[in-house]
Amino acid sequence: EPEVTQTPSHQVTQMGQEVILRCVPISNHLYFYWYRQILGQKVEFLVSFYNNEISEKSEIFDDQFSVERPDGSNFTLKIRSTKLEDSAMYFCASSYRGSGELFFGEGSRLTVL
Amino acid sequence: AQTVTQSQPEMSVQEAETVTLSCTYDTSESDYYLFWYKQPPSRQMILVIRQEAYKQQNATENRFSVNFQKAAKSFSLKISDSQLGDAAMYFCAYRSAGSNYQLIWGAGTKLIIKP
Numbered sequence: 001e002p003e004v005t006q007t008p009s010h011q012v013t014q015m016g017q018e019v020i021l022r023c024v025p026i027s028n029h030l031y032f033y034w035y036r037q038i039l040g041q042k043v044e045f046l047v048s049f050y051n052n053e054i055s056e057k058s059e060i061f062d063d064q065f066s067v068e069r070p071d072g073s074n075f076t077l078k079i080r081s082t083k084l085e086d087s088a089m090y091f092c093a094s095s096y097r098g099s100g101e102l103f104f105g106e107g108s109r110l111t112v113l
Numbered sequence: 114a115q116t117v118t119q120s121q122p123e124m125s126v127q128e129a130e131t132v133t134l135s136c137t138y139d140t141s142e143s144d145y146y147l148f149w150y151k152q153p154p155s156r157q158m159i160l161v162i163r164q165e166a167y168k169q170q171n172a173t174e175n176r177f178s179v180n181f182q183k184a185a186k187s188f189s190l191k192i193s194d195s196q197l198g199d200a201a202m203y204f205c206a207y208r209s210a211g212s213n214y215q216l217i218w219g220a221g222t223k224l225i226i227k228p
Contacts, residue, residue: 003157004157031214033214035216041220042117042218042219042220042221043204043206043216043218044218045214045215045216045217048214048215055214056214056215058215091157091158098214101160101163102160102216103157104150104157104158104159105157106155106156106157107157
């Protein structure tokens with residue numbers, strides 16, 4: 001059964017460093033998303049991406065964040081200069097239609113020291 | 114702004130029994146979607162059931178059903194004949210019909226199944 005895969009499963013980084021989280025969505029899906037969950041808090045929407053551009057983004061998704069679909073299969077989230085408060089589980093998701101079911105990856109845990 | 118509240122951080126149920134997980138939400142919109150997602154330990158979130166607000170009939174998927182009370186803004190999940198594999202975090206989520214993308218989440222309920 002096709003699934004969304006995310007790498008790395010866990011990354012530890014120093015504050016101020018750049019981090020790239022990678023996702024491989026389901027191959028025929030057209031819509032891509034990033035969500036995050038800070039430990040003990042609710043899951044929060046970051047950004048959605050369709051047709052090679054951002055469709056919607058939340059207030060969290062500031063200039064420190066960017067997304068890219070560099071090669072037609074990967075979907076990446078880059079954090080330019082990580083802060084302590086960026087420590088969270090980051091979930092990638094994809095869907096075939098904008099209103100369709102979201103399929104999630106297992107998440108990438110980011111720890112910023 | 115819309116909010117989703119799950120007031121039960123943890124619930125436990127005996128195997129084969131029925132359990133109901135609560136979810137309330139706040140919105141001024143009339144058209145929206147509600148979801149229950151399941152997240153087993155160290156696994157990805159999986160859609161359990163979905164409800165369109167314009168539908169009066171409660172959604173059902175095998176052993177999973179919802180009690181959707183639009184006026185009360187309540188959306189509870191009932192799991193019948195609980196199985197060990199049902200043990201997971203369960204998240205309630207809301208999406209505006211005007212937004213295709215952004216899900217608003219509850220805090221989750223951890224469901225424990227006692228054998």
